[in-house]
Amino acid sequence: VFRKKMSSSRKHHLKSLMLQIAKGLLEEEERDREVQRTRYMAENCPPLSFNFPAPEELCREIHRKVDTIDEERYDLEMKVSKSNKEIDDLKIKVQDLMGKFKKPVLKKVRMSADAMLKALLGSKHTVNLDLRANLKQVKKEVKEEDKELRDVGDWRKNIEDKAGMDGRKKMFEAEA
Structure with missing residues (x-):
């Protein structure tokens, strides 16, 4: 398709026509907006009546x-x-x-429990908070029957002799 080039004067003439048409459309659009604005104001904002003194x-x-x-x-x-x-x-x-x-502001004082109880109860009452001293001591009683069994049938006694080593283990330990 072969297209013929347009002359510059023709381009200029068409461009000016397009601008004139666009300008006319913009002016008409602006007039429509103004008409709509006045109609809206008339409907929603009644005119002020100055009946003030x-x-x-x-x-x-x-x-x-x-x-x-x-x-x-x-x-x-x-x-x-x-x-x-x-x-x-x-x-x-x-x-x-x-x-x-x-009332003065009280200061923190480090005090042991015994001293605190003495202060609260007075010096007449001496309370000892050493709990270990108050524990009941129990002595281990060994029954006579257990002694006899231990003497006769204690397999742990002289285990080296019963193993047949005849004290050699102790001898080697002493040398080393």
Whole structure:
């Protein structure tokens, strides 16, 4: 397919026509937006009616209202500060009634259990917390029957002699 090249003047002419058409479309679009905006405002925002008294009178009325509110605020602040002062005075009176001295901050003291019990119970009571001393001591009693059995039939006694080594093991151990 053979395409013929377009001359530059023709290109320029077509480009200007396209720009004119686009400009017309943009202007029409802007007019439509403006019409929609005015219609929306008319539907949703009714026009303001100025039935107010003169602006100076309106400002005076607003100033009077602000002054009365400021006076009320000042009165309330004074009442609050007065009550806070009364509360502080009552706290001081309560502290005076409870005791004239403040309790000191207690320090940690390392103390043994015996010393603590002596301090709590007084020096008359001596309590010893040595638990091993309070344990009951049990002596191992060996029955006479067990002694006889051990003498007669104890296979562990002189095991080297019964093994037939005749004390040679002890001899080798002494040399080494």
